[in-house]
Amino acid sequence: MVKNIKLKIGIVGCGAIGSSLAKAITANFRRHTVLAAVYDIKPEKSLALSRKLVKNARLCVNGLENLIEKSDLVIEASSGKVSWEIAAKSLSRGRKVMVMSIGGLTGHLEQLLVLASRGGGQVYLPSGAVCGIDGLKAANIAGISKVTLTTRKNPAAFAGVEYVTRRFKLSGLKKDKVLFNGSAASAVKYFPQNINVAAVLGLAGIGAAKTRVRIIACPQVKKNIHEVLIESKAANIFTRTENILHPQNPKTSYLAVLSAIATLKQILQPVKIGT
Ligand SMILES: NC(=O)c1ccc[n+]([C@@H]2O[C@H](COP(=O)([O-])OP(=O)(O)OC[C@H]3O[C@@H](n4cnc5c(N)ncnc54)[C@H](O)[C@@H]3O)[C@@H](O)[C@H]2O)c1
Missing domain, CATH: 3.40.50.720 (NAD(P)-binding Rossmann-like Domain)
Known part of the structure; x- marks a missing residue:
């Protein structure tokens, strides 16, 4: 500055x-x-x-x-x-x-x-509500064979998502239900408010078409949980982030806000820490 x-x-x-x-x-x-x-x-x-x-x-x-x-x-x-x-x-x-x-x-x-x-x-x-972007970016230089995101959320987080309301009845759900299994490109299209993490993983890694995404409605879960699995020539990486929900918007994780604040800090500070 x-x-x-x-x-x-x-x-x-x-x-x-x-x-x-x-x-x-x-x-x-x-x-x-x-x-x-x-x-x-x-x-x-x-x-x-x-x-x-x-x-x-x-x-x-x-x-x-x-x-x-x-x-x-x-x-x-x-x-x-x-x-x-x-x-x-x-x-x-x-x-x-x-x-x-x-x-x-x-x-x-x-x-x-x-x-x-x-x-x-x-x-x-910003990395947002997911961990592992640092390793993904570094590993991508050597070559990545697979990136998979598995997202688990309470059924309430999918309220108003047209893709879900057309195909599933989530009220009264007792057991976990897989709502989506496909590419990050399609996940972003069908779950625009829920799955920014899929988009950032796609952009940082092997692209949205090749990044795989599974979205599961879990009635017992109260947090937004993102698991990322990366297989590469440099390392195999697994991260699991259990996100506390933002008090004003249950579709948003508290960590996403903090990630933006940390990015702002990174912009302003002369010493940049992390990949
Ligand atoms: N990168 C991540 O990890 C991550 C995580 C959570 C949310 N998000 C995304 O961030 C965005 C904001 O999330 P939020 O929880 O604050 O949502 P929110 O619904 O609480 O707030 C969004 C605000 O934007 C306003 N808005 C909508 N369209 C607008 C437009 N065209 N011009 C100006 N204002 C407009 C709305 O009126 C609302 O006040 C969403 O798109 C969400 O999907 C990203």
Whole structure:
């Protein structure tokens, strides 16, 4: 960081992740950053967040373009339906962008690279609610034969997921039920809010088409559990992450928010730890 110049941050999406990040930025990163703007498609949410943080509406902007204008770093915490558009527009204007709805970027990696190198921007994709991305990236250099993600969640986490409601009746479920078995590319399509971890594993490793995903509804489980199995020429890796749910959104894991905060720390600190 250049001395005395603070990184201006704009947050798109004022739900569980966006609000938690905004609070962390204003509480813990004031020396190096300033929260410049917040935007939500539901204006009442950005207004409530701004009032909570600065006691008035001055952080609110009335559109994505205005938020990008005011920011050096745009943090997307909204929806996979718009994350690619937000990343593309931010990069085209030379901004840095951190994307949480990573599923929306599937298939756009090449374009991201082109846009970032053309405009001088950068893209940050936090590991989110899964562990093992560090080993996956390193092992990928030697060659990986297999990446498998097994996700277990309480049936409540799948409420409103069309792929599930059309095929399964989960109310009153007594035993574990496999809801999906296929590629990360399809998992991201059918479970857009549940499976950003599949997207990040695909991007960091052998691609979304080759990364295998199993999603299981488990009535006894109260946490979001992600197991990752990696077989490679360098190492065989197995990680299991038992995620505590975010109090504002049971589809989101608390660790995902902390991962974004840790990524922000990594951006700001001169010493970068971890792969
Ligand atoms: N990378 C990960 O590991 C990980 C983990 C959990 C969640 N996520 C993703 O992060 C995103 C945010 O999660 P959350 O738990 O905060 O969700 P949330 O539902 O609590 O909040 C999302 C907010 O974004 C707003 N929004 C939706 N579409 C918008 C748009 N087009 N423009 C502006 N605002 C918009 C909504 O009104 C809402 O306030 C989701 O897409 C989720 O899938 C990623």
